[in-house]
Amino acid sequence: MSDVTRQEIMAVAAAREIKDGEVAFIGTGLPMVAAYLAKFTHAPSSVLVFESGIVDARPRELATGVGDFRLLHGCVKATGLYYALSLLQGGFIDLGFMGGAEVDQYGNLNSTAIGGYARPTVRLPGSGGANDIGSLAGRIVILMPHEQRRLVPRVQYLTTPGFLDGPGGRERAGLRGEGPTRVITDLAVLDFEPRSKRMRLLTVHPGVTPEEVQSRTGFPLLRAETVGETPAPSPEQAAILRQRVDPEGIYIGKKG
Amino acid sequence: MIDAKILSLREAVASVPDGANMTFGGFAAYFTPMAFVREMIRQGKRDIEMTSVAECWVADHLAGAGRLRRARFSNFMFEGMGRCYNFSRGVERGEIAVEDYSHFAITSRLVAAALGIPFLPIKPMAGTDLMHTRGFEAEKARPFACPFTGESVLLVPAARPDVAVIHAARADRDGNAQLFGNTCVIDEQARAASRVIVTVEEIVDDGVIRAQPELTVLPGFLVDALVDAPFGAHPTGMYRYYDPDFAFLTDYYAASRDEAAFRRYLDEYVFDVADHWAYLRKIGIRRLMALRADPGLGLARIHARTLS
Numbered sequence: 001m002s003d004v005t006r007q008e009i010m011a012v013a014a015a016r017e018i019k020d021g022e023v024a025f026i027g028t029g030l031p032m033v034a035a036y037l038a039k040f041t042h043a044p045s046s047v048l049v050f051e052s053g054i055v056d057a058r059p060r061e062l063a064t065g066v067g068d069f070r071l072l073h074g075c076v077k078a079t080g081l082y083y084a085l086s087l088l089q090g091g092f093i094d095l096g097f098m099g100g101a102e103v104d105q106y107g108n109l110n111s112t113a114i115g116g117y118a119r120p121t122v123r124l125p126g127s128g129g130a131n132d133i134g135s136l137a138g139r140i141v142i143l144m145p146h147e148q149r150r151l152v153p154r155v156q157y158l159t160t161p162g163f164l165d166g167p168g169g170r171e172r173a174g175l176r177g178e179g180p181t182r183v184i185t186d187l188a189v190l191d192f193e194p195r196s197k198r199m200r201l202l203t204v205h206p207g208v209t210p211e212e213v214q215s216r217t218g219f220p221l222l223r224a225e226t227v228g229e230t231p232a233p234s235p236e237q238a239a240i241l242r243q244r245v246d247p248e249g250i251y252i253g254k255k256g
Numbered sequence: 257m258i259d260a261k262i263l264s265l266r267e268a269v270a271s272v273p274d275g276a277n278m279t280f281g282g283f284a285a286y287f288t289p290m291a292f293v294r295e296m297i298r299q300g301k302r303d304i305e306m307t308s309v310a311e312c313w314v315a316d317h318l319a320g321a322g323r324l325r326r327a328r329f330s331n332f333m334f335e336g337m338g339r340c341y342n343f344s345r346g347v348e349r350g351e352i353a354v355e356d357y358s359h360f361a362i363t364s365r366l367v368a369a370a371l372g373i374p375f376l377p378i379k380p381m382a383g384t385d386l387m388h389t390r391g392f393e394a395e396k397a398r399p400f401a402c403p404f405t406g407e408s409v410l411l412v413p414a415a416r417p418d419v420a421v422i423h424a425a426r427a428d429r430d431g432n433a434q435l436f437g438n439t440c441v442i443d444e445q446a447r448a449a450s451r452v453i454v455t456v457e458e459i460v461d462d463g464v465i466r467a468q469p470e471l472t473v474l475p476g477f478l479v480d481a482l483v484d485a486p487f488g489a490h491p492t493g494m495y496r497y498y499d500p501d502f503a504f505l506t507d508y509y510a511a512s513r514d515e516a517a518f519r520r521y522l523d524e525y526v527f528d529v530a531d532h533w534a535y536l537r538k539i540g541i542r543r544l545m546a547l548r549a550d551p552g553l554g555l556a557r558i559h560a561r562t563l564s
Contacts, residue, residue, distance in 0.1 A: 028335045028336060029336075051359060052283050052284065052286075052438050053283075053438035053439060053440065054438050064285075064335060064336040064502070065284050065335030065336055066284070066335065067284040067285065067286045067335075067438065069286075069437070069493065069499060069549075069554060069555035069559075070555065070559070072437050072438060072495055072554065073553055073554050078437050078438045078439070079438060079439060080438065080439040080440060080442070080443060080444070081283065081309060081310075081359060081363060081438075081440055081441050082360075082363045082367065082441060082443075082444055085359050085360040085363065086360075088360070088380075089360065089378070089379050089380070108384075112356055112385070112386075117354075117385070117389050117391070118350070118353070118354075118391065119347070119348065119349075119350045120347065121348065122344070122348070123339070123344040123347040123348050123354075124339055124344075125331050125332055125333030125339050125340070126329065126330055126331040126332060126333075126356050127330050127356060127357070127386060128310060128330050128331030128333070128358075128359050129330075129331075129358065129359045129360070130358070131358035131361075131381055131384060132358045132359055132360040132361075132380045135358075135379060135380035135381065135384075136380060157385045157389065158383075158384045158385040158388075159356075159384060159385065159386065160384065161382075161383050161384050164383045164384075169383065170383070172383070173382040173383030173408070174379065174382050174383075174409065175379070175380075175382060175383065176379065
């Protein structure tokens with residue numbers, strides 16, 4: 001499996017976070033790839049909800065966005081954005097996926113602006129449903145490229161809550177859910193150490209060392225007692241990813 | 257009183273004053289009243305304020321034409337492509353003032369207005385910069401302890417836009433409007449706004465509406481003006497009518513990276529076409545027909561690789 005892409009490893013790791021029967025809030029891109037893979041393999045009864053108001057989509061063809069008619073066609077309920085997001089506040093969503101331009105050691109994310117707020121250097125898209133998911137879903141899975149400029153000591157704008165200022169931060173703010181439970185990057189899988197709520201290295205992807213992960217992280221990482229290797233996709237998972245989920249390699253990477 | 261609500265697109269747009277606080281239907285590349293937006297730019301509407309959820313195509317057009325003054329919103333992003341360049345440039349230069357919310361928070365502000373109450377308690381945004389970092393609002397949210405349980409919530413004030421512009425699938429002549437598919441934020445926007453303008457793919461007999469009342473998103477008494485605008489969402493899509501014109505959207509996105517290229521886009525598709533009908537002639541019947549939805553699938557066959 002030397003031709004496995006890092007994105008395929010990420011997709012498999014993310015899919016593993018969805019347990020059968022869970023209700024998951026899904027965004028565009030790699031989270032959608034992971035959700036489809038989960039539905040096609042170990043979690044056929046999971047329910048995919050999209051902020052566009054599309055509930056329990058039947059994934060058959062990769063969509064370009066969460067409002068794509070390919071998701072609408074064959075879903076069980078087509079409703080509005082307010083209903084979909086109310087499901088988060090109502091406590092009906094087990095987990096959500098998200099990314100961002102920056103993440104800090106407590107799993108707080110920035111998807112709003114770089115270099116100031118009112119007149120930033122780079123204006124980013126903004127929260128959308130990210131803050132709602134981060135504030136209210138049962139568990140949060142963060143997916144992002146592993147770069148030093150992205151894994152930073154302090155996010156420049158705190159769009160989406162992880163553990164805020166550390167232990168007890170979510171409780172003090174009145175937020176719900178466990179907060180972020182996994183960070184999946186193109187180098188490694190991480191979690192948050194239960195007492196300090198600081199990011200902790202769990203496994204490195206094949207061919208990656210813990211030192212390389214640390215050198216591309218802008219803050220000191222905790223390490224699990226044994227840092228293992230992230231499982232590569234099984235032949236079945238790889239075949240499903242490449243033939244059914246993303247045959248054009250848009251999100252899982254093109255193979256040479 | 258016959259057809260008192262039916263206006264031409266030109267008349268409907270002319271009724272919107274400069275400086276209006278507006279909210280637009282649609283989500284991402286779908287259900288967006290683009291014919292209305294192009295006519296706004298054509299007529300020189302300016303200093304527009306948006307109370308928005310995710311109307312990225314509207315915001316980026318108005319920003320690129322220099323007509324957007326400020327926006328309270330949750331997310332402007334072209335899914336699958338990236339951030340909105342015209343809008344981002346406007347903010348980065350200090351030409352567009354912003355106030356950021358989460359989807360649920362900004363929608364809750366519209367819901368409060370729709371319900372006729374001054375505020376609503378919500379759970380998200382607490383503890384983050386969405387709560388702490390101010391834009392142009394005097395006060396966007398206030399932490400509050402529930403008087404019954406003591407649970408901490410945020411109070412967000414009602415937001416009442418001057419005008420909501422909605423593109424629906426079809427309506428009868430009284431403005432009873434129906435939509436196929438997901439309904440975006442249409443219900444909340446329309447009930448929150450002081451005035452509601454609906455553009456539609458087709459105006460139908462009221463018997464068509466009454467035969468399937470479950471499809472109605474807006475009863476006619478909420479609708480102040482109705483405009484016949486077939487393909488009025490192009491280049492975004494209308495479920496069961498036509499798909500987004502992905503090739504057009506991709507070309508737009510490339511042009512929006514560069515101001516001169518975007519100016520050429522505006523000239524070609526907005527200023528140099530007299531009206532929406534001339535726009536449709538320019539896009540061409542062949543291209544529009546290729547986007548038309550297959551009746552069984554609800555989407556165009558060119559975009560359905562395996563669904564059939």
